[in-house]
Amino acid sequence: MxxxxxxxxxxxxxxxxxINGNYSSFEPxxxxxxxxxxxxxxxxxxxxxxxxxxxxxxxxxxxxxxxxxxxxxxxxxxxxxxxxxxxxxxxxxxxxxxxxxxxxxxxxxxxxxxxxxxxxxxxxxxxxxxxxxxxxxxxxxxxxxxxxxxxxxxxxxxxxxxxxxxxxxxxxxxxxxxxxxxxxxxxxxxxxxxxxxxxxxxxxxxxxxxxxxxxAFPLKTDEAKKTHANTTARVQEYKNNATDCTWIYNRGEQSNGIYSIKPNRSKAFNVYCEMKTESSWTVIQNRVDGSLDFNQTWESYINGFGNLEGEFWLGLRKIHSIVDQADYILRIELEDWKANKRYIEYTLTMGGPETDYAICLTKITGNIASALPEQKEVKFSTKDHGNNTEGNTDCPDNYSGGWWHNECEETNLNGKYTTPTSKGKLERRKRGLYWKPHKGRSYLLKSTKLMLHPIEFENFD
Structure with a gap:
C-alpha cells in the first residue's frame, strides 16, 4: 500500500x-x-x-x-x-x-x-x-x-x-x-x-x-487337536509296554492325552497322561463341572467310571496296579470358585483288596494346608461297602461319594458337586465337594485332579 x-x-x-500546459507537441x-x-x-x-x-x-x-x-x-x-x-x-x-x-x-x-x-x-x-x-x-x-x-x-x-x-x-x-x-x-x-x-x-x-x-508352557491348540486325533495310534504304539505315564514321557512323548499302559501283573488299560514341564503324571481322578455322579457303588469304584476326556474315576484296582510297582507321589490340584488354584503332594502307600485299598499318606510339599489323615492307614468305603469312621457313621451315604473316610465331615474329593450360595459359602445340608484343613474353614471347590508320579530313585547316590 x-x-x-x-x-x-x-x-x-x-x-x-x-493537461494544464501548452498542448503543442512540437515544443521541447x-x-x-x-x-x-x-x-x-x-x-x-x-x-x-x-x-x-x-x-x-x-x-x-x-x-x-x-x-x-x-x-x-x-x-x-x-x-x-x-x-x-x-x-x-x-x-x-x-x-x-x-x-x-x-x-x-x-x-x-x-x-x-x-x-x-x-x-x-x-x-x-x-x-x-x-x-x-x-x-x-x-x-x-x-x-x-x-x-x-x-x-x-x-x-x-x-x-x-x-x-x-x-x-x-x-x-x-x-x-x-x-x-x-x-x-x-x-x-x-x-x-x-x-x-x-x-x-x-x-x-x-x-x-x-x-x-x-x-x-509355564501350555499345550498349543493345534497340538491339542493333533493329540486328540492321534489317540488311537498312540494306544497301539505303547500297548503292553508302558507301565505308567512317566514311562511314556521318558520315551519322548510330551503331549497330553489318552495312552495305553500295562503295569506289572495287570492287564492293559487306558489312562489320561498330563505332561508338565520336565515331568509327567498319571491322572486317576478328574472333576471339572459336576456332569458325572460320583455317588457310585463299591463295584463301580473298583472298576472305575466316567470318560477319560472329561470327569472320571480311574478305579481302585487300576490305581493299585500302578502304585504297587514302585514308590509313588500323589499330587492333588484344587481350584475354588474364585479361580484360586492350589496343590499339595504326598508320599503314597496303598494296600490291595484285602485291606479295602487302604492308603497311608505323608505330606511332602504344597501351597495349601493338608486336609487328609497322615501316617495312618485309612480304608476306602462306599455307600454299600465298609464303615471305617471313628464315629461309626455311614459317611459315604450321608456325605455322598466313595472315599478314604476317617471321620465324617472331613475332606471328600468324591463328594457331591455343588455350587456356592450367593454369599459364596458352603451350605452344610448339601455336603459338597470341598477341602477342609485340620484347622480353619472349608473351601468349596470347582475342580479337582488326583495324579500319580513315581519317586525318581536315580536322583540318589
Missing part, C-alpha cells in the same frame, strides 16, 4: 502539468519534466522489485509452514513411540519384579526342604544304628533258638519276649523304609525346585527374556 501511495503522489504532478520538454519521468521509471522499477520480493517471501513462508507441519507430525509420532516404549519398559520391570519374588519364594522353600532333609537324614542314621543293634540281637536269639531246637525240638516254643523283639525290629525296619521314602520324595522335590530356580535366574539375567516371560 505504501508503494502505491508513493507512485500516485509522484505521477499526479506529471499528469497535471501535461523542459528539464523538470524529464526529471519527473526519470523518477517515475525508478519508482516503477522499485515497485516491480518489491513485488517480486513479496512473491518470494510468500513462497518461502508457504514452504516454511509445510516444513514446520512435517516437523510437528514427526514430533507427534516420536512422542507416541516414546510413550509406548515407556509402557513396555514399565511392564518389563513389573514382570522382572514378579520373577524375582518367585525366585525368592522358591529359594526359601528350598532352604526349608533342605533343612528338613538334613533332619530326616540324621533321624535315619539313628534309626539305622538302632536297626543294626536290633538285628544283632535278633540274630543272637535266632542262634540260641536254633541250638535249643536242636537239643529239644519237641518241647521248645517261641518265648513271648523273643516274639516281641522280632515285632519291634520289624516295626523299626518298616519305619526306616517309610522315612527313606519320605526323604527320597523330598530330595526329588528339592532337585525339581532347584532346576526351576536356575531357569528363573537365567530368564532374569538374559537380556531378551521379555520375549519369553511365561514360566
Amino acid at each position: 505504501k508503494i502505491v501511495a508513493v507512485l500516485l503522489f509522484t505521477v499526479s504532478p506529471v499528469i497535471s502539468v501535461t 520538454s523542459p528539464p523538470e519534466t524529464k526529471l519527473r519521468y526519470a523518477m517515475l521509471d525508478d519508482v516503477r522499477l522499485l515497485a516491480n522489485g518489491l513485488l517480486q520480493i513479496g512473491h518470494g517471501l510468500k513462497d518461502f513462508a508457504v514452504k516454511t509452514k509445510r516444513q514446520m507441519d512435517d516437523i510437528f507430525l514427526k514430533l507427534n509420532i516420536f512422542d507416541q513411540s516414546f510413550y509406548e516404549l515407556l509402557q513396555q519398559t514399565n511392564a518389563i520391570k513389573e514382570e522382572e519384579k514378579q520373577l524375582r519374588k518367585t525366585t525368592s519364594r522358591l529359594q526359601a522353600n528350598n532352604e526349608e526342604i533342605k533343612n528338613l532333609s538334613l533332619e530326616l537324614n540324621s533321624k535315619i542314621k539313628v534309626l539305622s544304628q538302632e536297626k543294626i543293634q536290633l538285628q544283632d540281637k535278633v540274630w543272637g536269639l535266632e542262634e540260641k533258638l536254633t541250638k535249643l531246637f536242636n537239643i529239644q525240638p519237641d518241647e521248645i516254643q517261641e518265648h513271648e519276649e523273643i516274639v516281641s523283639l522280632k515285632n519291634f525290629g520289624e516295626k523299626h525296619a518298616n519305619n526306616l523304609r517309610y522315612l527313606l521314602k519320605v526323604v527320597q520324595a523330598q530330595h526329588a522335590q528339592f532337585d525339581k525346585q532347584q532346576k526351576q530356580i536356575q531357569a528363573l535366574e537365567e530368564k532374569i539375567n538374559n537380556t531378551g527374556y521379555q520375549d519369553d516371560i511365561q514360566i
